[in-house]
Amino acid sequence: MEPIRVHEGKVCPLNRANVDTDQIVPKQFLKRIERQGFGQFLFYHWRYDHKGNERSDFVLNNPIYKGASILVSGDNFGCGSSREHAPWALLDFGFKVIIAPSFADIFYNNCLQNGILPIVLSEEETAFLMEKAEVGSLKVRVDLPEQTVHCEAFHFTARFDIDPYRKQCLLNGWDEIALTLQLEDKIRAFEEKWKEEGENMGIA
Template sequence: MDKFTTLTGIAAPMPLVNIDTDMIIPKQFLKTIKRSGLGKNLFDEMRFDGEGNEIADFVLNRPAYRNAQILVAGDNFGCGSSREHAPWALLDFGIRCVISTSFADIFYNNCFKNGILPIVLPQAEIDKLMDDAQRGANAVISVDLESQTITGPDGGCISFEIDPFRKHCLLNGLDDIGLTLEKVSAIDTFEKGAAQSRPWV
């Protein structure tokens, strides 16, 4: 998993509330177990019409936001089914940070396991960032995980809270497998001891 330390990129405004995982990646794209290739189907039913043509007024189809790396979203982002394909699709598109007033629990946890930083802020702070994000190509926001700050295009700074363990994992690029591999020496020692004490196993 890639480390998340600082991110400076264009923020796209998505003020809709209750953006669920089926909106993020519709069910017909869940046939794969690969984490790559899903970005082209991110928000498929909002990005494309029935013939596969882009819907011009959808935010990620606008020229200014095609390379957005940050989403500023409405309340309850990632609700619905627990599909891990949702953070996979966001990440494959290039989104590394989602900022909202609240997230569905399973989606929130899945973000950390895939190198995406979900940030929870009060509505007043979301309103400021949403206003910043409306600036199109000038909507450049910097997220510093170490200092737990978000800096807007005018230099205004917002602080955010994050669980220390999850922060450690993101800063060091540790998913569940990476965390296990940190203990490989202790695991090897245990297995050798177990083999000697219980050779019949």
Template sequence: MEALRIHQGLVCPLNRTNIDTDQIIPKQFLKRIERSGFGQFLFYNWRFDDEGNPSPDFPLNAPKYKGASILVAGENFGCGSSREHAPWAIQDFGFKVIIAPSYADIFKNNCVKNGILAIQATEEQVQTIIKKADTEGYSLTVNLEEQMVSDSEGFQFTFDITPYPKEMLLNGWDEIGVTLTYEDKIKQYELAR
């Protein structure tokens, strides 16, 4: 995985609450066995009409959000089933950071395991970002080391993250990567057996 220390990116607002994993990646697209290729189906039922044409009123289809890497959404993001495909689709589409007032626990853990920083912000902070993101080219800087989100206009806030997921994201480790940090001790143990 790629280490995430400081990320500056275009913001895409998705002002909806209770976005569940079936809305993030609908069940009919879960047939792939690899982690890649899911981004094209992200929010499929909202991004496309019944004929497969892009819905012009959905934010991810707006030209001003093309290339966005920070997704801002309402509370209870990632609720529903615990499918790991949801963060795979978000990451494959190009998002590295999500900001929301609250998350489903399993979804938030799956984000960390896949290199996505899921920041919990207040409802007021989220609504401020959503309003500012209406302006074309609105971007944020996310500093994981300092646990700070800021923009060029003076808006900023700090966020909490526990040490273990922070270390994983800062170093670009998944759980196998964490295990490999103990490789010398594992070899010593095996030699002693």
């Protein structure tokens, strides 16, 4: 996955609480086996009507927020089922950072494992960003090493917490496969030793 250090992007305000994973990516689109291509189904029932036409009243269809890479939303974002397709859809659509007062635990961890930075800010801080983004185009700078969210236009700075291990993984772009490959020499040495011992015992 791509490393995240400092990310500056446009904010999209999704002013809803309890956004569940079935709304993030509906179940009928979960048949794909690859991670790419889910962005087209993101918030599908909110983005489109029953005829497949864009709903003009949904925020992602507003031209002001085209190209947004930072999503700000309400409490308990990512609740519902544990489907990993939800962060896949958000990332494929272009979101690198999600800011909310709280997240569902499994969704939060799935984001971190897939290269999305989920940031918990206070309700007041989140509401401030939401309000400013709803008025018009808002850019925010997210600094992972410093663990800050900064908006120069409104002299706004907020700090966030993140597990040190997860932070290092995001900074280096390490997923579980990449972490395993760092031990490739030790794994190979173990396999060779196991094979040698098996041959000596006559079981290889």
